[in-house]
Amino acid sequence: MIFIKKDKSFERVDNWEDIKARQNFRPKLDLKNQQLSDVFGYYDDLPDEIPCGKASCRAGHKKGFLVITEDGFETNIGHICGTNAFGVEFEELARDLEHKADFHRYLTALKEAKTNIFRFYQMKAKLEASSPPLVWLAHKILDMKDPKVIGRAAHQSLKRMAGSGDGRVHLAKIKTKEETELLDVMSQKSVDNESSTSSKPSFKDEVIGVVRFPESLLNDYDIALIFERDIILVLDELNKCNPDKISEKKVMQLGLRVFRLGERFKFIEDRFEKAKIFVTKENLKPLNIQINMKKAVSNKDKSLFSSFYKTLP
Incomplete structure (x- = not known):
């Protein structure tokens, strides 16, 4: 993503080739005797690394700034090289530009998402209408976190698997x-x-077997938590807000979450598919055998897990 200052706003440039085509742009520039005129652009998360424009560096990076010298030459430079070449002046200009570029990016994201909010609601509805239902699956995962529901023995085993990422059952x-x-x-x-x-x-x-995707129990992969926090709440706030009237702080906070909406939908769709496999009789069969075969497991624990196991598809 590339942003260039334009009056009091920013212009988004989609292709690095457009930067290279600028008349005064130099992909390699000796900055020894050059004075900084302005930091006029900012780029981040490019698909390919771009060599630093400072002739004595040339290290590849995906994030940096576009600068113009007092002689009118333009080039791209990383944060460290910019500070080394131009000192505090670059630091201040770069920090100010990055903040303004982020504000513009998130404000744009809010406005674009507001325009396309119906599409996001369709994606949300598709998840809610899935089979098995997301809400049902989320409740089953919550049950598996509760030793009062599945028994202490099964709870401890699943907790260990989730933490280690090792689903092998011995x-x-x-x-x-x-x-x-x-x-x-x-x-x-x-x-x-x-x-x-x-x-x-x-x-x-x-x-005797392997339980797949036990990490589904961790908060970072908890579909109920992700769906509520990153989808439902964000869409509710987006639906209620007027991007042109909310505070700059709100634009930065909500804009960042809206900016990531597409990525969060993809993430929860992936985790949902894995959770569907995780919460099945076939997947938990080795654990069910272990619980029932172990003499050290109490009859109460065996009964609790057996009752839970019978409710699974």
Whole structure:
């Protein structure tokens, strides 16, 4: 995204080639004897890195400023190089321009989104009318965060999976005689068939399955939280506001959230698809087996998780 000062506002330029085509623009400029006239543009989040216009630098970056020297030459420069070349004057001009450019960007985003608000409401309605319904799925995820609903054992297991990103489910199984003897040999113990048969059985942990997308329980991926905070509340505020009459502070705050609306819709759509897989009998089957097979799990915990498990598709 590229912004160039135009009177008291900004003009948006969509292509870096348009900057390079400017008559006085120099993609490489020796700034040793150049004095700063103005910082007239700002660019951010470009698809490709642009080499710094300072001849002694040339490092690639996707964010920087457009400057014009007193000799009338224009070039692009990063924040550090701009400060090194022009000092405090550049710092102040760049900071002021960036703030004004952000204000213009977010004000424009508010006005464009206000014009297209019906499209956003359609996207919201599509999510709400999904199968299974988003609200139902969100409530199931809330249940899975509550040990009173799914039992303490299942809650602790799912919490660990979500935090580590590891959905593997383990179950202790008795080692075969051959496995025990091999382990004894590897640990340099003598194998006595008679004593082996009378000794206590030894166990090994075996992966019996994997629960997919356990991170759906984390707040950063919680579809209920994301939908309420980043979609519903933002659309409500956008619908009520008049971009030309709200304060600059409100433009900056709401504008940033509106600017990200498209990205947040894509994010929640992706997380919704993963949550649909997460909250299924098939996905949680290994955990259900583990809960029921473990002797250390109380009957109450087994009963609670079994009741919850039966409600899943």
